[in-house]
Amino acid sequence: MKIIIVSGFLGSGKTTSIIRMGNHFKNKGYSVAVLVNDIGDVGVDGQVISNNGLKSKEIPRGCICCTLKYALEANISLVQAQFDPDILLIEPTGVAFPLRVKEQIEKMEFGPEVSMGPIISLIDGSKFGELMEHSGDAIIKQVQNADIVVLNKQDLLERDQLAEIKYAIKGFNPDSILFTLSMEADDGSFNSFMDEIESSVVTKGEHAPMHGISDSCNTVCDDEFDHFNVGSYAGSYEVNSLLDGEAASKLVLDVMHSVRNGIIDINPRFLGHLKMFLHTGSVGLRASVTSYKDQPKLEFVVSQNEDHGSNFTVFAAVTDVARDNLADVIENVVISKYGQFSISV
Numbered sequence: 487m488k489i490i491i492v493s494g495f496l497g498s499g500k501t502t503s504i505i506r507m508g509n510h511f512k513n514k515g516y517s518v519a520v521l522v523n524d525i526g527d528v529g530v531d532g533q534v535i536s537n538n539g540l541k542s543k544e545i546p547r548g549c550i551c552c553t554l555k556y557a558l559e560a561n562i563s564l565v566q567a568q569f570d571p572d573i574l575l576i577e578p579t580g581v582a583f584p585l586r587v588k589e590q591i592e593k594m595e596f597g598p599e600v601s602m603g604p605i606i607s608l609i610d611g612s613k614f615g616e617l618m619e620h621s622g623d624a625i626i627k628q629v630q631n632a633d634i635v636v637l638n639k640q641d642l643l644e645r646d647q648l649a650e651i652k653y654a655i656k657g658f659n660p661d662s663i664l665f666t667l668s669m670e671a672d673d674g675s676f677n678s679f680m681d682e683i684e685s686s687v688v689t690k691g692e693h694a695p696m697h698g699i700s701d702s703c704n705t706v707c708d709d710e711f712d713h714f715n716v717g718s719y720a721g722s723y724e725v726n727s728l729l730d731g732e733a734a735s736k737l738v739l740d741v742m743h744s745v746r747n748g749i750i751d752i753n754p755r756f757l758g759h760l761k762m763f764l765h766t767g768s769v770g771l772r773a774s775v776t777s778y779k780d781q782p783k784l785e786f787v788v789s790q791n792e793d794h795g796s797n798f799t800v801f802a803a804v805t806d807v808a809r810d811n812l813a814d815v816i817e818n819v820v821i822s823k824y825g826q827f828s829i830s831v
């Protein structure tokens with residue numbers, strides 16, 4: 487089993503990339519599983535990934551590079567026992583430094599059948615300036631930790647902006663391989679990117695040595711949250727009826743607009759990720775906002791889950807807003823929709 491870490495700041499496109507990469511690998515005959523780590527108490531990405539046809543496990547509530555390193559080890563073993571994939575894609579949280587995740591895995595005792603592939607770091611080109619202004623050192627460190635850097639969301643950038651950002655990234659990590667991509671667009675660059683990943687998976691991954699886990703990095707992890715100054719909150723709610731597509735979109739858009747406005751009242755220039763997933767019957771609806779500038783983006787996926795009830799998960803991790811304030815905003819917005827949509831906690 488080859489492990490590939492797909493990292494990058496909140497909302498940079500990790501889950502989008504993992505779904506696309508995973509399905510690309512599957513089409514080439516590899517078996518694939520995904521481990522996703524969310525900062526919040528309830529995860530969103532695991533549901534999105536499994537609704538897109540990939541086997542996944544979620545590790546919520548913290549960071550797998552330190553406080554959850556035992557959960558990481560247990561989950562890698564579980565994935566291996568249950569799915570025995572050729573490739574395991576790991577999505578750390580958006581505030582993680584991926585080299586630490588790799589180092590933790592290298593200390594685990596998996597034996598020669600588990601080895602490390604490349605670290606990929608994504609960067610959202612459309613927010614490059616603001617990200618650098620807010621937490622430049624930490625963003626640079628994520629780039630420096632990578633073997634392969636993806637300058638993502640090229641569809642939102644002009645040609646001269648792209649050239650400037652590429653120049654800066656090359657300066658941060660001259661040894662990395664840099665791809666400029668749009669993970670959502672269908673052009674040839676994605677195939678070149680996947681050719682590079684495939685060749686490093688097949689030929690270059692080193693075996694993970696066996697050392698046993700060290701206990702040394704809890705404080706470092708707290709630093710990571712500090713580096714980005716991100717607060718986070720997640721809530722999960724039951725919807726007591728099945729909604730059709732129109733009602734589902736209305737609920738998600740209503741909540742998204744209200745939560746986004748509530749966060750803007752606290753931090754008018756927030757960066758991060760406000761994301762929601764509504765699963766109702768055979769429909770999954772994913773919604774996303776990655777900064778104060780974004781309008782909500784909705785995406786329907788046909789649910790591949792057996793469970794045909796309805797549930798709704800709301801997650802926010804944003805810069806310079808405390809967790810309690812995020813909790814107030816989200817809970818108040820959801821409560822205000824209770825009557826209209828028959829939601830319960």
Ligand SMILES: Nc1nc2c(ncn2[C@@H]2O[C@H](COP(=O)(O)OP(=O)(O)OP(=O)(O)O)[C@@H](O)[C@H]2O)c(=O)[nH]1
Binds near residue numbers: 497499638641670774
């Ligand atoms: N325009 C554009 N949007 C993209 C691209 N890639 C991802 N997105 C959008 O960016 C948003 C965030 O994408 P995700 O894949 O959820 O990002 P993430 O890094 O997994 O986010 P977290 O797990 O919350 O840190 C979603 O609305 C995606 O649709 C891209 O290439 N172009």
Ligand SMILES: [Mg+2]
Binds near residue numbers: 500501502531577
């Ligand atoms: Mg994600």
